[in-house]
Each structure stands twice: as C-alpha cells, then as structure tokens.
Amino acid sequence: xxxxxxxxxxxxxxxxxxxxxxxxxxxxxxxxxxxxxxxxxxxxxxxxxxxxxxxxxxxxxxxxxxxxxxxxxxxxxxxxxxxxxxxxxxxxxxxxxxxxxxxxxxxxxxxxxxxxxxxxxxxxxxxxxxxxxxxxxxxxxxxxxxxxxxxxxxxxxxxxxxxxxxxxxxxxxxxxxxxxxxxxxxxxxxxxxxxxxxxxxxxxxxxxxxxxxxxxxxxx
Amino acid sequence: xxxxxxxxxxxxxxxxxxxxxxxxxxxxxxxxxxxxxxxxxxxxxxxxxxxxxxxxxxxxxxxxxxxxxxxxxxxxxxxxxxxxxxxxxxxxxxxxxxxxxxxxxxxxxxxxxxxxxxxxxxxxxxxxxxxxxxxxxxxxxxxxxxxxxxxxxxxxxxxxxxxxxxxxxxxxxxxxxxxxxxxxxxxxxxxxxxxxxxxxxxxxxxxxxxxxxxxxxxxx
Numbered sequence: 001x002x003x004x005x006x007x008x009x010x011x012x013x014x015x016x017x018x019x020x021x022x023x024x025x026x027x028x029x030x031x032x033x034x035x036x037x038x039x040x041x042x043x044x045x046x047x048x049x050x051x052x053x054x055x056x057x058x059x060x061x062x063x064x065x066x067x068x069x070x071x072x073x074x075x076x077x078x079x080x081x082x083x084x085x086x087x088x089x090x091x092x093x094x095x096x097x098x099x100x101x102x103x104x105x106x107x108x109x110x111x112x113x114x115x116x117x118x119x120x121x122x123x124x125x126x127x128x129x130x131x132x133x134x135x136x137x138x139x140x141x142x143x144x145x146x147x148x149x150x151x152x153x154x155x156x157x158x159x160x161x162x163x164x165x166x167x168x169x170x171x172x173x174x175x176x177x178x179x180x181x182x183x184x185x186x187x188x189x190x191x192x193x194x195x196x197x198x199x200x201x202x203x204x205x206x207x208x209x210x211x212x213x214x215x216x217x218x219x220x
Numbered sequence: 221x222x223x224x225x226x227x228x229x230x231x232x233x234x235x236x237x238x239x240x241x242x243x244x245x246x247x248x249x250x251x252x253x254x255x256x257x258x259x260x261x262x263x264x265x266x267x268x269x270x271x272x273x274x275x276x277x278x279x280x281x282x283x284x285x286x287x288x289x290x291x292x293x294x295x296x297x298x299x300x301x302x303x304x305x306x307x308x309x310x311x312x313x314x315x316x317x318x319x320x321x322x323x324x325x326x327x328x329x330x331x332x333x334x335x336x337x338x339x340x341x342x343x344x345x346x347x348x349x350x351x352x353x354x355x356x357x358x359x360x361x362x363x364x365x366x367x368x369x370x371x372x373x374x375x376x377x378x379x380x381x382x383x384x385x386x387x388x389x390x391x392x393x394x395x396x397x398x399x400x401x402x403x404x405x406x407x408x409x410x411x412x413x414x415x416x417x418x419x420x421x422x423x424x425x426x427x428x429x430x431x432x433x434x435x436x437x438x439x440x
Contacts, residue, residue: 042403042404043403043404044403045403045404045405045406045409046395046404046405046406046408046409047406047408047409047412048276048392048393048406048408049276049393055275055276056268056269056275056276056279059276059279059408063412063416066409066412067416088431090430090431172268173268173269175266183262183263183264183265184262184263184265184266185265185266186265186266186267186268188266188267188268188279189265189266189267189286192267192283192286195416196283196287196415196416196419197419199416199417199419199420199423200419200420200422200423200426201423202420202423203419203420203421203422203423203424203427204423204424204427206420207423207424207427210310211308211310
C-alpha cells in the first residue's frame, strides 16, 4: 500500500491503490466498513474541504478519514493470535496499538470539546491502560478479535466527527491559553496530532505485521 | 515527546513539549536548525494558514514543518553507528529511513510541480535506492553522519516549500486525471501523504531507536 511503504513508484501505486480500493469496495471490505459505520464514499484520496463542514474542518476530516482507513486496512485481516503477538518484551501488540489510537482520540475529544484536562473515572476505566500502554497494556489488552478493537475506536471517532461538524474554522484555529504557556498551540495542532499519530503507529503496526510468525518479510 | 509516544497525559505533555522547545531553541538545537535552514519560529504547534501562502497551502506547510521537526528531533543525536544499526535482516536502518523521506518528497515534487511520473536519470542515481529501500538500501546507505542525511532531505524540502509558495488552493485541490483512473485523487492528497508518511516512518525510527544496543527500552 503506497502510504505504508511510501513507495510512489507509478506502477506500484496503481497496483497498490487499486488493491486498497478493492479492499474497501469489495464485499468483505464493504461489510467491514458498514460494520464500522464509516461512509467514506469514493473520496478517500481527495483531501480538502467537505460539504457540511467549515473549510479547514472539512480538510481535517478528510485527513482523519484517509488515515483511519489505512489503519483498518492494515489490521482487518489479523487473527486474535496475531493481534496479541508480542515481538519482544518491551513491544506493544498490534491490538494494544489499535486501542491506543482510540484513547488518544477520546482524550482530545474531552479536551477540545469539553475543555477537560483529564479523563473522568468512567473514561479512565476504559482508556487509561490503552493510553499508557507498557506493562499494564501487555497484561490487560488481549484475547479479542479485530472487530472488538475496530468497534471501540470507531465509536469514539463517530463522536469526534459529529462534534467537528458543529464547529467552525475560528474554533479550529484558536490558540489554547492553557496549553500555550511554553509557546502558542492551537486546536488544529491537537487534531492534526491525533491524525498524524495514527500514521506514526501504523508504521509500527506494519513493521510488526511483517514480522508475525509465518509472515512474509515486508519492506519495513 | 508527545507526538512520538502519543501520550497526551497533561503533565507528560508539559514536560515533553518543553523538552522539544528547549531542543530546538537551545544552543545545539538552534545551530542544528540553522544548519538545516528551517526557520519555524515559535509557531511549530500552530497548524493553519500562514501569511504568504494561500490558506490551504499554508495549513499544509504548517503540517509539513511540524512533522519534519519531529523527525529532526528524533534522529539529531544519533551517531553513525546508530544510524547504521540493522535490527534484523529485513529491517531498514534509521539512516536509510531518513533518506527515504527525502526520496518521497522529491518524487512528489517532480510529479506535482513538473507533471512527471518518473525520476530522470540524475534523480534516479541519488534517490532510487532510498526510495526502494530493501537489500540495495541496506548495502548502499551507510557510513554517514546525521548531518549528511538531514542536509540531503532539507535541500529537497526547501525546494518543496519554495514551490508551494507559488501555488494556490485551486492547484492544491485539483484532481489529477492521470492518478484518478480508479477513483478521484487530488494534489492535496499527494502532499498530505508526504506529510503523514513522515509520521509513519517516525513511528519506526522511535521503535528502532529504543532498541539500539545499549538504549533504554522505550514505550513503543
């Protein structure tokens, strides 16, 4: 897949993006998308304003959608055993990394939509372990099928998109005084970070995936 | 660093972003930034339109700048030996991954600014190996200090920024018919991909960095 390998060789590009397209328009992919309530239509590779959102928010949403689809595409065929695979004692499993994306999304949700700096008790119970990963994560996040992980992160993302729809560019560009004591930092940085953070961990997921027992070596 | 570990715990955030700020405003960091001709000012954590660029292009440039700084920050203290470290026979070295970012930037440059689908002979000589990685990359990309890698990718990036400054949002949003035979794909996707592709490989760099001989185990 071009975004994972980063190889924009024209022939590879056609092949891999066709595979990606087939992946989410084909029967299995389509069912999986339906199951995860993400309706990306045909515009996954079009970044920019989206009808129904303010211009910069629409652009951000198109980025979140694209990146999320690359995550789904990377993990959707993995078995429970593969999701639980621990490459070395300080590694995270792919399952834990998926849930970590949901925790990050959730944190920036409560921060930017509700102005809170910390999870409440109920949120901590669900998200603290995947947020922090490490030993607790290795111990507690396991024994689930991929649908569990994707449903968890999709539920959070649905809320993010709904809330972003209500906001405007002024909100997105606003500096957060609370987070700007060292240097200015704005809401757009927070959500861009949620987005690029998914790419960061996708790089690790593909690395781990190509090293699963029995896997063909990948390019990473 | 928040974007690398993805942990937005408030206290960690302050600590790590302060470290990042010190990192590029402190003497060494500043020299390193000067050496790489990147003048990010104080606005690294402000994503959005930038004076002198059309609104969506400015936003993209702010993203490219932020992501690139996280790469510099991840690798700038590594020795040649660490940049050459091969974790397993199918891994890439961190040095090769840095150069791979430059190759990707260069490819989208010749594609979006010049309408070419392939590197020319001179470009291939420099960029084909880092673009493709694999065995050739493992054999040929080694024995350089970090300054070599950062100078290489910075020279490309400078050109990207100069060219983006001349373009407008209409150019950025335009669908590329040549790449849209399967489904629509626009210029913004191409440059967003260059950007998020750096995060993808940063995830691998931090993973490898925390496994360098003698390194403390990280969170990844």
